[in-house]
Amino acid sequence: MVNKEAADRTNGRGYLRIATEEAFAPASLLQTYLKLANEPGCDDPGFKSLWGFYAASPSARAQFIMNGLADLGAQRLAHMDAAGIDHQIIALTSPGVQVFDAPTGTSLAIEANDILADAVRAHPDRYTGMVAVAPQDPASAVKEMERGVRKLGFKAVILNGHTRGEYHDDPKFWPLFEAAEALDTPIYLHPNAPPKQMIEPFLEAGLDGAVYGFGVDTGLHMLRIICAGVFDRFPKLQFIIGHAGEALPFWLYRLDYMHAATLKSNRYPFMKQLAHPISHYLRNNIYITNSGVAWQPAIEFCQKIIGPERVMYAMDYPYQYVLDEVRLCDEMTIPSEHKKQFFQTNAERVFKLAL
Numbered sequence: 001m002v003n004k005e006a007a008d009r010t011n012g013r014g015y016l017r018i019a020t021e022e023a024f025a026p027a028s029l030l031q032t033y034l035k036l037a038n039e040p041g042c043d044d045p046g047f048k049s050l051w052g053f054y055a056a057s058p059s060a061r062a063q064f065i066m067n068g069l070a071d072l073g074a075q076r077l078a079h080m081d082a083a084g085i086d087h088q089i090i091a092l093t094s095p096g097v098q099v100f101d102a103p104t105g106t107s108l109a110i111e112a113n114d115i116l117a118d119a120v121r122a123h124p125d126r127y128t129g130m131v132a133v134a135p136q137d138p139a140s141a142v143k144e145m146e147r148g149v150r151k152l153g154f155k156a157v158i159l160n161g162h163t164r165g166e167y168h169d170d171p172k173f174w175p176l177f178e179a180a181e182a183l184d185t186p187i188y189l190h191p192n193a194p195p196k197q198m199i200e201p202f203l204e205a206g207l208d209g210a211v212y213g214f215g216v217d218t219g220l221h222m223l224r225i226i227c228a229g230v231f232d233r234f235p236k237l238q239f240i241i242g243h244a245g246e247a248l249p250f251w252l253y254r255l256d257y258m259h260a261a262t263l264k265s266n267r268y269p270f271m272k273q274l275a276h277p278i279s280h281y282l283r284n285n286i287y288i289t290n291s292g293v294a295w296q297p298a299i300e301f302c303q304k305i306i307g308p309e310r311v312m313y314a315m316d317y318p319y320q321y322v323l324d325e326v327r328l329c330d331e332m333t334i335p336s337e338h339k340k341q342f343f344q345t346n347a348e349r350v351f352k353l354a355l
């Protein structure tokens with residue numbers, strides 16, 4: 001429906017700006033992160049590197065992020081207004097509750113979801129929530145997904161990278177995928193630092209974080225899920241990945257060629273024949289956001305490779321709160337229909353928004 005009021009709300013721009021990978025964390029959880037990162041027994045070097053830094057550093061960047069994460073009120077809204085962001089799709093920051101033991105993770109997910117739900121109820125025109133879950137206990141994770149979608153009105157599920165060193169292509173996690181498909185709710189596969197078995201060469205070069213490790217690990221994780229046959233089993237399931245598709249669109253030609261060649265030569269007896277080439281799943285089961293990549297060549301390339309109906313805007317607040325990036329995206333020299341899909345209508349459809 002095109003109503004006049006909605007047109008006015010864009011100040012003549014012609015589209016609302018909906019940011020789709022925005023983060024929050026209860027202040028108490030951030031303190032729990034700090035405690036865990038400092039425990040000698042903490043067996044997750046990526047977590048130590050990430051939260052040992054942000055939760056303790058006096059740097060302006062860390063302070064801004066810590067304040068921004070915990071605030072779901074006036075400060076966040078003022079920052080959105082200053083950047084011209086009409087609406088945020090908000091998720092519990094990485095690694096969510098996936099770093100804890102199962103009972104702790106399960107109860108912290110419920111607590112975080114309740115806090116986010118209160119904020120969404122207070123500002124339904126500005127915020128939409130994603131459900132945090134503890135895949136450590138798949139059965140309770142499914143229950144929390146159902147509660148999040150049906151009772152709290154959340155519109156997606158957030159998965160932050162590996163769960164205690166395990167990737168979610170493991171069949172024990174497939175009940176989550178079955179539930180997401182049944183609920184018709186997309187899963188945002190958000191980065192975390194690489195797990196212990198992968199992180200060492202990243203860490204020793206200072207490249208484990210958002211600079212590179214996040215993207216490498218998340219691209220790998222998405223590919224593992226595709227190659228395990230998850231979308232053949234759940235063909236309606238939709239994932240969302242950020243950071244211009246974690247480089248997968250750029251790799252797509254080679255992925256299709258080499259995956260087929262590897263299968264054909266029977267190199268790995270366990271490797272599954274898929275119903276389609278990898279590119280099919282990118283074009284039918286995966287949405288991409290430009291979180292952290294306010295860069296026309298990358299955005300346009302994603303639109304060209306997987307379709308303008310599958311590429312959405314994200315700011316990655318508070319990690320990349322850069323006002324000039326919104327301007328850069330506004331000024332992209334792409335067809336105005338594609339820009340409206342990018343900033344507004346794709347997100348409205350994917351997250352079932354009624355703004």
Ligand code: 1DF
Pocket residue numbers: 023050093094095191209210242291292316319
């Ligand atoms: C960072 C970046 C941290 C992103 C994040 O969550 C995050 C960072 C802990 O810069 O350390 O979500 N990001 O998505 O780019």
Ligand code: MN
Pocket residue numbers: 021023190291316319
């Ligand atoms: Mn992010």
